[in-house]
Amino acid sequence: MRQQEAQGKVKKAKGKVKEAVGILAGNKKMEREGAVQRTEGAAQEGLGKARDKVGKVLTNIGHAISK
Secondary structure: OOHHHHHHHHHHHHHHHHHHHHHHHOOHHHHHHHHHHHHHHHHHHHHHHHHHHHHHHHHHHHHHHHO
């Protein structure tokens, strides 16, 4: 797992907690902020996974060319 993917997972988890606290406290602003943070974290995690896959494909292409 790369750094960007790990940071995305952490941000997503923090967002879930913030959103839940907002729901329990009846604080709509905090609930929305948590939902946004969770969504941003999920996007960052997905980007990290995609970058990792692209890197692996490019490495495999490089190995195939060098043979």
